[in-house]
Amino acid sequence: MPTASERGPSPRKELHIFYVLDTSGSMTGTKISTLNHAMEECTQVLKTEAQKNGDAMLKIAVLEFNSGARWITSNGPEAMEDFEWEYLTAGGLTDMGMALDELNSKLHKSEFLGSMMGAYIPIIIFMTDGAATDDYEGALAEIRQNEWFRHSTKIGFAIGDEADSKMIASVVGDSEAVIKTSDLELFARLLRFVTVTSSMRNTSITPESAMDGKSIVADARRQMDIPDSVTVELKPEEYDPEPDPAPDDEWGEEKW
Amino acid sequence: MSEALQSGFQVKTLFGGVVRVNRALGEGGQGAVYLVDYNGEKKALKWFKQVGLGKKPEAFYENIKQNIIRKTPSEEFLWPLDITEWAEGSFGYVMDLKPDGYYEVTDFMLCKVKFQSYRTIIDAALKIVSAFRVLHNAGYSYQDLNDGNFFIHPRTGDVRICDNDNVAPDGTETGIVGKPRYMAPEIVLGKNMPNSLSDRFSMSLILYILFCLNHPLEGRRYLTPALTPGLQRELYGSDPVFMMDPSDQRNSPHPAVHANTLRVWPCLPDYMQRIFLDAFGRKALEKPSARPREIDWLNVLTRFRSEIVPCPCGNEIFTQQGTRCPCDACGRPADVSFRLVLSGYSIPAVRDTRLYRCQLGTCDEKEALTPVARVVAKADTGRLGVRNLSGKRWDAVNTRGEALKVSPNEVIPLKDGITFTACGETITIRENR
Known part of the structure; x- marks a missing residue:
């Protein structure tokens, strides 16, 4: 008989939160500074949440893109207790396509x-303040074949007037999962909200509860005092909506 | 969060008080908990986010108000004591603060804190089951039972149950269906709204976690690379399989991941294994009314508690039928000179052995855990005897066959062949030779 104190922790699945962040030249100044502070705060929130989450082991992965794309967490998603936010600097282009390619290459059980x-x-949170400077459409078509990406909870932030809402709506696959704002303080609050809501599984639900990007954005609008202008109203023909993932009732490992 | 209450925020309560916010203590999905001053006393205030009020906020408010009027069914519940007036589109309710030294089930799951012993786990399990028995018998259901609802003391096994805001007369729809991983299959599938029978499922799940530190339905199948919503529905709803189900091994434990279950389960007494198999077997998963009742749990847990004997080496020995079983850590036999033979089974008569009311035939829910007798040691000689804690006189027959009366608090010496009748059951003292 093992003594009561010899028993180890109850096993949990991992829950990965990916941040795909635009650090192109146009982010220079207050935008990059706000992003750094907001991410610093999100890191703190996730650290606290990770300590008391009995349902999931939270891990964070950060990919920045400018002229090319670079993982901040290059060894793979990091457990929250090991992670500290590293300040990013801005400069270069907005290679969204490269970011999607890089993301696609790592969204796999062998990576x-x-x-x-x-x-x-x-959960994948995208943020951009501009328009793609490379062929993101080809990369998007490619990553949409990835089961992890197809099923993931995706939320997009379009920051400032120059941000290409159609591009970000296409990337996250649903214009209702996009938040558009030029108010940096509001962006920081929303990024925190989205981080908390999507990472918190220790929450009681109603029959209508859902964990997709659209629902999280809708929750933010319900719970926070934010202007209607943050929504991106696009008709399906104005961007490239992602088809719903096919029903998935197989336990198979092959496709992941 | 924009809805967070600031320190100094004041609001009147419905039953004649004022709460003044001191500081935030924690945040959950439905709302946040604050340390407040309530009419000069320190209390906790749970303040709801608007989204946490559900579809019928007025009905939600009214339900909590009615619960306050009806008062707590049992001291284990951190029951709502007062409710605030509406302010800023929401409201909160006042309850006692979590006492010091208590931890959430989640903390035990993550091994941030550990139980002192299996006996302590059993004590916690008994308190939980007993509290829900009283709650259910009072006509309520809890509806949202999960690992965040309990505070447990790791050394005493004392329990406090919080988040009583969804407690409602059984059959009431509060809008909340529960927390994923802790909901009964029929709730996951949307076939039913939570009620006392789904509470029973979630309660059994918590009990399994306390003993085995694994989720009973998260066996091998859970280790799939990606747990999609479709697969979750299958795992917890349409095709749940208990990891220890001998008749369906698709979800059996993985040697590394489920080491806790693989080590603890074989050591559990057969009646404990059986009740878990009854709670998570196909029949109980599909048919809510087939789940073990609270009294069934109390019966096995009190028996289990009686059968555990501490070994001087620090280990706990799970004895069988009150005999001298060897300690599987040091090999020495359990120091059990006498046993008490009940109608269904025997328990070791060692110092501090307790006989609970529910071990002696059918009983009223409130008295189920009342100790009827306790084995005590004489201060000077250390000789053991059974003290009458029942408050009533017992009929006893001594070793010479003479009938005697045993008054409350009187002690019967442990001698082979003595019998006594407590609560209608005759108990025989036997020496282990």
């Missing part, structure tokens, strides 16, 4: 998402 416990469906 960033392999653990014995397996994972929950990841």
